[in-house]
Amino acid sequence: MAAKWVRMVTAQTPTNIAVIKYWGKRDETLILPINDSISVTLDPHHLCTTTTVAVSPSFDQDRMWLNGKEISLSGGRYQNCLREIRACASDVEDEEKGIKIAKKDWGSLHILIASYNNFPTAAGLASSAAGFACLVFALAKLMNLSEDHGKLSAIARQGSGSACRSLYGGFVKWNMGKNEDGTDSRAIQIVDEKHWDDLVIFIAVVSSRQKETSSTIGMHNSVETSMLLKYRAQEVVPKRILQMEEAIKNRDFPTLAHLTCADSNQFHAVCLDTYPPIFYMNDTSHRIISIVEKWNRTEGTPQVAYTFDAGPNAVLIARNRNAATLLLQRLLFYFPPGDGVDLNSFLIGDKSILEDAGLKDAKDLEALPPPPEIKDNVPAQRYRGDVSYFICTRPGRGPVLLSDESQALLNPETGLPK
Ligand SMILES: Nc1ncnc2c1ncn2[C@@H]1O[C@H](COP(=O)(O)OP(=O)(O)OP(=O)(O)O)[C@@H](O)[C@H]1O
Ligand SMILES: C[C@@](O)(CCOP(=O)(O)OP(=O)(O)O)CC(=O)O
Numbered sequence: 528m529a530a531k532w533v534r535m536v537t538a539q540t541p542t543n544i545a546v547i548k549y550w551g552k553r554d555e556t557l558i559l560p561i562n563d564s565i566s567v568t569l570d571p572h573h574l575c576t577t578t579t580v581a582v583s584p585s586f587d588q589d590r591m592w593l594n595g596k597e598i599s600l601s602g603g604r605y606q607n608c609l610r611e612i613r614a615c616a617s618d619v620e621d622e623e624k625g626i627k628i629a630k631k632d633w634g635s636l637h638i639l640i641a642s643y644n645n646f647p648t649a650a651g652l653a654s655s656a657a658g659f660a661c662l663v664f665a666l667a668k669l670m671n672l673s674e675d676h677g678k679l680s681a682i683a684r685q686g687s688g689s690a691c692r693s694l695y696g697g698f699v700k701w702n703m704g705k706n707e708d709g710t711d712s713r714a715i716q717i718v719d720e721k722h723w724d725d726l727v728i729f730i731a732v733v734s735s736r737q738k739e740t741s742s743t744i745g746m747h748n749s750v751e752t753s754m755l756l757k758y759r760a761q762e763v764v765p766k767r768i769l770q771m772e773e774a775i776k777n778r779d780f781p782t783l784a785h786l787t788c789a790d791s792n793q794f795h796a797v798c799l800d801t802y803p804p805i806f807y808m809n810d811t812s813h814r815i816i817s818i819v820e821k822w823n824r825t826e827g828t829p830q831v832a833y834t835f836d837a838g839p840n841a842v843l844i845a846r847n848r849n850a851a852t853l854l855l856q857r858l859l860f861y862f863p864p865g866d867g868v869d870l871n872s873f874l875i876g877d878k879s880i881l882e883d884a885g886l887k888d889a890k891d892l893e894a895l896p897p898p899p900e901i902k903d904n905v906p907a908q909r910y911r912g913d914v915s916y917f918i919c920t921r922p923g924r925g926p927v928l929l930s931d932e933s934q935a936l937l938n939p940e941t942g943l944p945k
Contacts (some may be wrong), residue, residue, distance in 0.1 A: 532626050533583040533942045534619065536669040539928040539936045540578070541571035542653040542659035543692045544728075544842045546787040546834060547771050549701060551750045551760060556603070557709040558688045561750070564701045564763040565771050566692045567844070568720065569728060570923030573876040576657035577929070578642040579936040580665045582628070586637035592936075592944050593642050593658075600640075606687040608663055609638070610850040615678070616670035633670060640665075641936035641944050644919075652730070652840060655742075658692035659686030664926040671805070676925075679933055681713040689742075696720040696924035698775045700768070720922045723778050726844055727851035727880070730918040731858065733811045733839040742837040745805050755800040769834045780846040784829035787844065788819075789833040809839040811862075818857060818898075819843065825900040830854065830943065851919075852884040859886065861894040865912030876919040910913065 684691035704712030776781035
């Protein structure tokens with residue numbers, strides 16, 4: 528009879544947002560990109576994936592539950608990650624629980640996985656990035672891998688390209704690499720999350736519906752049809768990567784802001800240059816760009832950078848807490864909550880920013896004056912309800928293990944979802 532033990536590991540992994548975008552693959556199976564990219568990892572307290580993985584001789588197949596619903600693991604991306612990680616697995620011994628797994632046993636043992644994203648899935652908030660990074664990190668701990676984070680990042684990359692950057696905190700670079708087998712296409716940390724801790728990041732969730740064109744299909748079509756993407760990958764990105772790394776190391780906000788906005792705009796220009804054209808941004812996204820551009824111009828030096836991934840949600844990086852409070856006043860002036868939505872659920876994440884901005888309730892929102900940069904113009908229009916909600920966050924750390932069993936998503940006795 529098979530032994531009764533269940534070995535279980537739970538991990539938490541942040542998402543990341545690119546400031547120099549990855550868009551386009553040179554190998555679609557191995558997920559090898561056509562250019563380097565740079566991202567900032569977001570504080571997992573606000574946006575993260577939690578994943579529990581379990582192994583037991585009593586499991587008869589690999590299974591996974593995502594946000595409470597069973598999903599198929601038959602897709603190539605899950606299969607590639609599972610195969611790669613099993614190939615690196617080591618011996619595991621836990622005398623107390625009577626667990627003894629030899630390296631060679633991992634090929635025949637089955638895994639159960641449960642994962643939960645604390646933010647909308649497949650809505651352009653990089654759920655696949657946090658999700659695959661967390662899966663690979665948790666499995667690596669379960670299987671006692673001795674490989675470093677660089678190797679784990681190369682495995683997570685095969686689940687979703689952007690996932691390779693979520694293995695580290697702070698600012699992270701994904702080196703596109705040269706090798707055909709992809710072994711050198713992995714992420715490295717540029718600086719950790721403490722290096723530039725003045726930065727405050729807002730996400731304006733413009734729509735949390737699933738998008739029409741996935742990043743995978745979108746970038747495939749861009750590689751096939753966009754001349755602008757070729758130019759971008761060969762001529763533009765290499766220079767921007769060097770400048771961005773310098774800006775990050777020197778905490779040079781004007782350069783970071785300039786490059787971040789320019790790179791987001793070029794990525795969306797590539798989407799338009801793709802056939803059939805892809806529209807990820809909408810009117811609200813464009814309005815947010817105009818508001819930020821106008822304010823930055825009035826100040827004479829950038830206070831805020833904006834960037835948009837494959838969806839309409841804005842990610843706004845404020846240079847410091849003071850700029851963040853001024854930004855929040857502007858955002859809430861233009862995009863007040865819809866009827867019946869209270870301020871407490873309209874701004875989530877680090878809510879202490881509301882106090883700093885002197886905003887306690889709906890009355891304070893109504894009393895917000897129009898930003899001074901539009902004073903002389905026609906009365907400013909307000910777009911009530913056009914932003915579903917805001918998240919206030921900051922740069923954060925990489926993956927961690929959660930040792931408290933109460934945080935596990937699987938039952939320690941059966942291995943099934945709790
Ligand atoms: N927690 C998770 N664990 C494992 N896989 C996940 C997890 N969350 C999402 N995924 C996978 O990622 C897919 C969604 O990826 P997709 O790229 O479409 O959206 P996104 O990552 O939210 O947006 P984007 O990458 O464009 O910012 C899901 O269908 C699922 O396969
Ligand atoms: C616009 C982006 O967010 C694209 C992310 O694409 P994915 O990593 O989701 O794509 P696949 O590798 O096909 O899974 C830019 C970025 O994160 O760099």
